[in-house]
Amino acid sequence: MQQIPVVVLAGFLGSGKTTLLNHLLRSARGTRIGVMVNDFGSIEIDAMTVAGQVGSTVSLGNGCLCCAVDTSELDTYLDTLTRPGTGLDVIVIEASGLAEPQELVRMILASDNARVVYGGLVEVVDAAEFDATRARHPETDRHLALADLVVVNKADRVPEAELRRVVDAVTGVADRAAVIVAAHGRVDPELLFDRAARFEEGPDGVRQLSFEDLYADAYERDHREHPHAAYETVSFTAGEPMHPRRLMDFLDSRPEGLYRIKGFVDFGAADPDHRYAVHAVGRFLRFYPQPWPPGERLTELVLIGSGTDGAALLRGLDACRVAGPHDVPEEHALWGVLRYVPEPDPVDGDPRAPHRPCADPEGAAATGGAPAAEGATAPEPVPDPAAYADVEPDPYADPDAYEDPDPDPYADPDAYADPDAYGDAPDPHPEPDAPHPAPYGGAHPPYGA
Numbered sequence: 009m010q011q012i013p014v015v016v017l018a019g020f021l022g023s024g025k026t027t028l029l030n031h032l033l034r035s036a037r038g039t040r041i042g043v044m045v046n047d048f049g050s051i052e053i054d055a056m057t058v059a060g061q062v063g064s065t066v067s068l069g070n071g072c073l074c075c076a077v078d079t080s081e082l083d084t085y086l087d088t089l090t091r092p093g094t095g096l097d098v099i100v101i102e103a104s105g106l107a108e109p110q111e112l113v114r115m116i117l118a119s120d121n122a123r124v125v126y127g128g129l130v131e132v133v134d135a136a137e138f139d140a141t142r143a144r145h146p147e148t149d150r151h152l153a154l155a156d157l158v159v160v161n162k163a164d165r166v167p168e169a170e171l172r173r174v175v176d177a178v179t180g181v182a183d184r185a186a187v188i189v190a191a192h193g194r195v196d197p198e199l200l201f202d203r204a205a206r207f208e209e210g211p212d213g214v215r216q217l218s219f220e221d222l223y224a225d226a227y228e229r230d231h232r233e234h235p236h237a238a239y240e241t242v243s244f245t246a247g248e249p250m251h252p253r254r255l256m257d258f259l260d261s262r263p264e265g266l267y268r269i270k271g272f273v274d275f276g277a278a279d280p281d282h283r284y285a286v287h288a289v290g291r292f293l294r295f296y297p298q299p300w301p302p303g304e305r306l307t308e309l310v311l312i313g314s315g316t317d318g319a320a321l322l323r324g325l326d327a328c329r330v331a332g333p334h335d336v337p338e339e340h341a342l343w344g345v346l347r348y349v350p351e352p353d354p355v356d357g358d359p360r361a362p363h364r365p366c367a368d369p370e371g372a373a374a375t376g377g378a379p380a381a382e383g384a385t386a387p388e389p390v391p392d393p394a395a396y397a398d399v400e401p402d403p404y405a406d407p408d409a410y411e412d413p414d415p416d417p418y419a420d421p422d423a424y425a426d427p428d429a430y431g432d433a434p435d436p437h438p439e440p441d442a443p444h445p446a447p448y449g450g451a452h453p454p455y456g457a
């Protein structure tokens with residue numbers, strides 16, 4: 009089952025959220041974007057051939073869908089937009105200028121919709137109004153501190169030195185977020201999500217240009233003189249397996265500005281049957297074990313960030329390679345990774361999840377990290393708090409961390425009053441001796457059952 013990243017686009021009134029959203033829609037080029045907005049008013053849908061409208065949902069000619077919702081309808085619309093038939097690749101929720109973004113983030117993290125995965129909180133800042141906004145809205149700093157990516161927009165409206173000052177101020181407030189500069193919301197969509205390689209080939213094998221391509225070409229031609237917001241991409245490939253604990257150390261201490269990590273990891277003997285797809289956005293991290301496809305086994309990662317030191321990142325990843333037979337991962341080394349594997353979906357049996365890398369942790373150790381036989385009964389995991397003492401708790405494991413101290417005046421109080429409404433959310437107070445709180449559902453034996 010393909011999970012769909014849900015990106016929250018937030019920022020104060022007039023900062024340029026809708027402009028950025030329109031830019032994403034215009035340059036989608038085959039990527040199907042689901043959009044949730046408070047109203048359709050400013051989405052430039054005329055240019056995109058409206059294919060149909062049902063109630064508050066507009067279907068665009070390029071496969072994108074727009075829904076006008078308020079926060080209380082979010083779950084319902086997420087369910088609608090993530091139905092397999094919609095074929096969406098990413099969902100972007102534009103928070104109204106007054107909305108508390110952490111409430112949206114919390115709802116996405118607590119969603120029991122297995123097709124949804126958190127895609128990051130993007131805060132748009134008006135470079136020309138930053139000081140004034142901050143003075144009027146002291147909550148600005150809190151919002152920035154939660155962001156995974158901050159777009160300092162309207163760069164065209166301020167002189168170079170002033171822009172640098174604003175970027176420095178934003179970077180000082182934003183906790184680990186990547187900070188990029190943009191004009192008219194022109195960020196590269198690749199920064200936020202993967203563009204789908206979806207195009208039609210003609211009988212001669214040649215790609216056919218669609219209306220959307222022509223539109224995107226014209227748009228990009230018109231804006232060639234305005235460069236996209238700058239960011240760096242680093243690619244890493246390794247033929248040797250990665251050492252689970254060293255890779256987790258690398259990920260746990262990933263530098264500020266490293267916004268996205270995607271790709272696949274080979275953990276070698278620690279789980280020879282699976283490669284681990286990685287999805288990291290800001291501080292959010294998940295691994296998805298998948299059966300290896302036929303062919304060469306490689307670790308392939310792409311790291312995307314702003315202001316990061318690419319050479320240092322590659323050195324850090326190089327040090328995670330298993331160096332040889334003398335460098336066998338220790339017992340339970342994979343458990344640090346499994347903390348970030350979502351629970352299998354009990355409904356439709358997520359094909360990525362039902363693996364048994366450590367059905368018998370003791371047996372696995374005895375066989376040099378190889379998993380126990382399929383179907384073996386798992387013993388209770390051996391509590392080993394010390395083994396995880398150095399692992400920073402996943403800040404996204406607990407949606408309550410986003411509890412808003414000032415309740416959102418626009419939220420439906422009844423809908424959120426009951427903490428049991430978050431039945432699937434992790435226990436904010438796990439057993440003190442629990443070995444490793446899992447991202448969802450508290451501690452669980454690593455796929456033994």
Ligand SMILES: Nc1nc2c(ncn2[C@@H]2O[C@H](COP(=O)(O)OP(=O)(O)OP(=O)(O)O)[C@@H](O)[C@H]2O)c(=O)[nH]1
Nearest residue numbers: 020021022023024025026027105161162191192193
């Ligand atoms: N000069 C300049 N104007 C911009 C830029 N980005 C957006 N604007 C203008 O700023 C105004 C507000 O932009 P929007 O995209 O509507 O901002 P928003 O954050 O969606 O606003 P709300 O929905 O009211 O919260 C519009 O007139 C945009 O054309 C930019 O980078 N430079």
